[in-house]
Amino acid sequence: MTITVKALQKTGPDQPFQVADLERRDVGPRDVLIDIKAAGICHSDIHTIRNEWGEAHFPLTVGHEIAGVVEAVGAEVSGFAVGDRVGVGCLVNSCGECDACAQGEEQECSGGKGKKVGTYNSVDVDGSVTQGGYAQKVVVDDRFVLRVPDALDFAQAAPLLCAGITTYSPIARWNVGEGTKVAVLGLGGLGHMGVQIAAAKGADVTVLSRTLAKEETALKLGASRVRATTEDGFFRTHRGEFDFILNTISADIPVDDCLGLLRPRGVMAVVGLPPEQQPVGFNALINGSKVIAGSNIGGIRETQEMLDFCAEHGLGSWVETIGIDDVDAAYDRVVAGDVLFRFVIDTATFEDAPVG
Structure with missing residues (x-):
């Protein structure tokens, strides 16, 4: 039947x-x-x-x-x-x-x-x-x-x-929390959940976007600040600023420049899937012992954990x-x-x- x-x-x-x-x-x-x-x-x-x-x-x-x-x-x-x-x-x-x-x-x-x-x-x-x-x-x-x-x-x-589990999983895996300086790259369907979850875990969250158009919204979501990546000298000015970058962008990015924003032993977790291959220079990883990691949704147990976390902290x-x-x-x-x-x-x- x-x-x-x-x-x-x-x-x-x-x-x-x-x-x-x-x-x-x-x-x-x-x-x-x-x-x-x-x-x-x-x-x-x-x-x-x-x-x-x-x-x-x-x-x-x-x-x-x-x-x-x-x-x-x-x-x-x-x-x-x-x-x-x-x-x-x-x-x-x-x-x-x-x-x-x-x-x-x-x-x-x-x-x-x-x-x-x-x-x-x-x-x-x-x-x-x-x-x-x-x-x-x-x-x-x-x-x-x-x-x-x-x-x-x-x-x-x-x-x-x-969107919730896709962003929650890498944040949990890399122990993002109190004292962690986080950059969320992109403020779309994934990014807006990443901001909320990281902020609820106690991290200091910065949204990185091409412009400041979504600044007011980002602050309402829990970000402390927004930075425009198109500013002159942006990657030089903010070099070594973050412990963790959550990359939610499904488009080409300057990967090596983004890795340069990390502190030594920092992590960039990638959840956005661009249609084209992205070039990565090994020197950008080796210098500073940095990590670039992929993350694919999460298991059923962790997904339930995410739902309970969002309910507890009033996130949606x-x-x-x-x-x-x-x-x-x-x-x-x-x-x-x-x-x-x-x-x-x-x-x-x-x-x-x-x-x-």
Whole structure:
């Protein structure tokens, strides 16, 4: 048996979104059926469904920032009950047996039976292509369901399942906290969460942007100051100023110059993914014994830790809520940088929408 729900789909990269019937699998013994209340729009959704990264499987429903309410649970599920507030992020399965999975780092699953499976556009264990959260409901293995604390509004919580954990994980890994001088490079969907989280951990946060246009907003988010990287002599003036740089920019940057902003043994954690390769001079790393590190979302355990941390400290994504008819236009606005800071789809707008 299957469950039929309404979902936003594209049949090709240049086609508009349309409402379609989507078949979800029936609830198995270890499954949770979630009535989706909010679905965040991530730039990865745009890259994928516009086939900018290649290998998009159409027709396709994207969305890996999902928040909602449990509608049903399988017979073997003990951790969740009908009515619970829950969320789903970028993963819906992993092998559960490799070293990474055993350590709670499912995002680094090395494969095997039941390999790592993304929330959308990924081949599931049954050979089907996963379909994401721009829909009324989703069925997910209970191992990949998160609890959304009562303090978090669904619309604010949904983007945390990607943007929140993407920035929280490297901040936690590199022990950012009291006494740490942090620079957040870029103030977009990722950067605005990085500022909030680092500041809540007690760090002194500086936002680095091309201009001072977002200075007022950055200060409201918890930054102590904003610096414009286009100022004359910027990289010389601020050389050796920071312990930690969170690079959220998905575009070319002068990597060696940015590394020069770090103190000896400083770390630049990269979470933005530019389309082009970035050149790195080894001398910029060796001189000062500096580190450049990548970070890929986080495991389920750490994602829950992030949600609880955000609830405890009153943090959430800054969002603009839209209906299902607004998504095509929202994509163009995301690409143009015209949103503070995330769009979230109110899935209640599916209710009266005709299919087709």
